[in-house]
Amino acid sequence: MAEELKLFRTWSSPFALRVVHALKIKGLEYETIFEDLSTKSASLLQYNPVNKKVPVLVHNGKPICESLVILEYIDETWKQCPLLPRDPYDKAEARFWAKFGDEKIFSSIWKVLITQGKQQEEAIVEAVQNLKLIEEQLKDKKFFGGETIGYLDIAFGWTVNLIGILEEIIDQKLVDEEKLPLLSAWMQNFSDDPVIKDCWPPRDKMIVKFQVMREPYLKNLVSQ
Amino acid sequence: MAPEKELVQLIGFWGSPYVLSVRWALKLKGIEYEYHEENLLKKSPLLLQYNPVYKKVPVLLHNGKPLVESLMIIQYIDETWKQNPLQPQDPYERAKTLFWAKFAHEKCIAPMVSSFFKIGEEQEKCVKEACEHLRTLESALEEGKRFFGGETIGFVDIAAAWMGCWARIIEEILSVKLIDEEKMPRLIAWFSNVVEVPALKECMPPTQNLLEHNIKFRKFLVAAAERLQSVPLTGN
Numbered sequence: 001m002a003e004e005l006k007l008f009r010t011w012s013s014p015f016a017l018r019v020v021h022a023l024k025i026k027g028l029e030y031e032t033i034f035e036d037l038s039t040k041s042a043s044l045l046q047y048n049p050v051n052k053k054v055p056v057l058v059h060n061g062k063p064i065c066e067s068l069v070i071l072e073y074i075d076e077t078w079k080q081c082p083l084l085p086r087d088p089y090d091k092a093e094a095r096f097w098a099k100f101g102d103e104k105i106f107s108s109i110w111k112v113l114i115t116q117g118k119q120q121e122e123a124i125v126e127a128v129q130n131l132k133l134i135e136e137q138l139k140d141k142k143f144f145g146g147e148t149i150g151y152l153d154i155a156f157g158w159t160v161n162l163i164g165i166l167e168e169i170i171d172q173k174l175v176d177e178e179k180l181p182l183l184s185a186w187m188q189n190f191s192d193d194p195v196i197k198d199c200w201p202p203r204d205k206m207i208v209k210f211q212v213m214r215e216p217y218l219k220n221l222v223s224q
Numbered sequence: 225m226a227p228e229k230e231l232v233q234l235i236g237f238w239g240s241p242y243v244l245s246v247r248w249a250l251k252l253k254g255i256e257y258e259y260h261e262e263n264l265l266k267k268s269p270l271l272l273q274y275n276p277v278y279k280k281v282p283v284l285l286h287n288g289k290p291l292v293e294s295l296m297i298i299q300y301i302d303e304t305w306k307q308n309p310l311q312p313q314d315p316y317e318r319a320k321t322l323f324w325a326k327f328a329h330e331k332c333i334a335p336m337v338s339s340f341f342k343i344g345e346e347q348e349k350c351v352k353e354a355c356e357h358l359r360t361l362e363s364a365l366e367e368g369k370r371f372f373g374g375e376t377i378g379f380v381d382i383a384a385a386w387m388g389c390w391a392r393i394i395e396e397i398l399s400v401k402l403i404d405e406e407k408m409p410r411l412i413a414w415f416s417n418v419v420e421v422p423a424l425k426e427c428m429p430p431t432q433n434l435l436e437h438n439i440k441f442r443k444f445l446v447a448a449a450e451r452l453q454s455v456p457l458t459g460n
Contacts, residue, residue, distance in 0.1 A: 050327065050360055064319045066326065076315040088303040089289055095296050100277065133277065 005030035008044050008056040010037060012201050012209060014158030015067035016055035021154045022071050024195050026078045068098055071151055083151040094144070097137055098155035104130045105159060112174065113166055113210065114217035120170070128179060131159075135183040142189055153190060160187045165206050169214065232257035233285040235271055237264050238429050239437050241386045242294040243282040247427045248382045249298045253305045295325055295383055302379070310379045321379045324364055324372065328384035331357035336387065336402060340394055340442065343449050351400045358408060365410040370417050381418045388415025389428070393435055397442050 007023070007030050009016030023030055035044055035054055047063035048056045057064045057073070064073045075083040085091050108130050111123040134156065137144060144152035164187075167174055177184045190196055234250070234257050236243035250257055262271055262281050274283045274290035284291045286304070291297045302310040312318050332354055339350035365372065372380035388411070391402045403412065419425060 050364075059316070062316055064316070064323075066323055069319050069322050069326070072322065073315050073319040076318065088300050089286070089291070091303065092291050092296050092300045095299070096293060099293065099296075 003028075004058075004060050006033060006058040007031070008033045008035055008041075008047065008058070009054045010035055012206060013054050014162060017158055017161070017199065017201075018067045018154050019055045019057055019070050019074070020199050021149075021157055021196060022074045022083060024199065025081050025083070025149060025154075026074060027080065028074075028078060068095075068102075068155065071154060075151070081148070083145070083154065085145075085150070093137075094150070094152045094155075097134065097144075097152055100130075101134065101156050101159070105134065105156075109159070109162065109166060109174075112170065113214055116218060116221060119221075124172070124174065127174060131175060131180055131183060135180050135186075138182045138186055143186065149190070149193060149195065153186075157190060157196065160190050161200055161206070163187070165203065165210055168207060169211055230255075231285070231287050233260065234258070235260045235262055235268075235274065235283040235285070236281045237262050239434055240281055241390050244386055244427060244429070245294050245382050245384075246282045246284060246297050246301075248424050249301045249310065251423050251427060252308050252310065252377065252382070253301060254307065255301070255305060295329060298379065298382060310377075310382060312373065312378070317373075321373065324361075325380050325383040327357070327364075328361060328380065328387070332361055333384065333387050336391060336394060339398065339400065340438075341445055343446065347398065347400075351398075351402065354402055355404070358402065358411060362408045362411045365414055367410065372414065377418065377421060377424075381414075385415055385418035388412070389419065389431065389434070393431070393438050396435065397439055 005023070005028060007016070007019055009020070009032060011034060033041070033043065035041060037054070040052060044054070044056065045052055047058055048054075048065045051065060053065070055065075055067055055070060057070045059073075059077070064070050071083060084094060105127070108123065108127040112120060112127050115123050137152070141147075143149050144156065163174055175184050175187060232250070232255055234243070234246060236246070236259060238261060260268075260270065262268060264281070267279060271281065271283060272279055274285065275281075275292045278292060280292070282292070282294055282297060284297045284300070286300075291300050298310065311321055335350040335354040335357070339347050339354065342350055369375070371377050372385075388403065394400070395402050405412065419428060
């Protein structure tokens, strides 16, 4: 039976990027539907009535939502180039750090973006501490998945894109080679991978987007 | 060749519903384990060693290797011990199960629990959010089915059906309404179907003990909030 795969995403969503990376690694063909979240399409609302968010993967008409759930689904359905480790314990560890990334890294990076002065310095300290915990999971491997990109690399992949953009906006290094040497090397290896490097959203557009998102928070700080 | 001796240990707290859900999974799989009760006011070096990131219970130790976060622990149990599967075999059905377990935890249980830690307007906001998502969960349950996935108990049941009991306790202590008898009949039936399963009922801490413990806990939280605000509060 011919497989029909559709991905609902926005041009900038880091969570959707995870699915893009996974589909590319597995060598899967799919149709992309770009959504404008201010006017969601009827299809998106039909396929994700609960959260009404992207990404949504639709496989032969059946929708799967939530990026980490989608990653597991892709890995279980298409067996080539496995993403998750086979061993249940290693799998559990990978899932744990992916969740940690979503909960702690995302929020600590966001705090760096929307603060200034002393508050920003403190936010940077916290972000670096959290990034150090992630770095420890690399040990002496090229990727979190070992010699090849795996689930955890894809789960963290958005940090590679977003951190670079953030550093440019605040004109400061967050992941520098001295403080986070392994993570720094990983970011370069991940970015340079032929599967990954063509998938990044347009950098200039991302910088403008995050500068605009930052404005109201900075204005609020100034008026306080 | 004789199977390697498995050592399974659970670090928990008697009043934690997350620990309960792991106990339920272990019970359904028929896994023997040692239980270590934690004093959450004075966390043991064991807990801090095995869950340094979050410092919380439950922690499952399997042959000395730690696993944390209740949903992930239950997934691990299901993937390691194959008897009485908790998750469906089909990848699409598994994805649906994982989605709803996460939804129940993040959208229903999390605001419910948050409301217990808050006062005034912030508390109202959490209660409203929990109710809205409980109505969504209600619509995900199928009419006439005993458990979330059908006639056999599974992942979502273990992960989340305990919330009925805790919701009632929160309602009583905070004088709020979370479970609407008219709008949530399927949820109410589901809660009861799951906790009445004899193997699971055996593991439930007595409701009276939970109530007493949480009344004391709430008093402690309110006093702490009052100290922060330096204004005495009335009500719950």
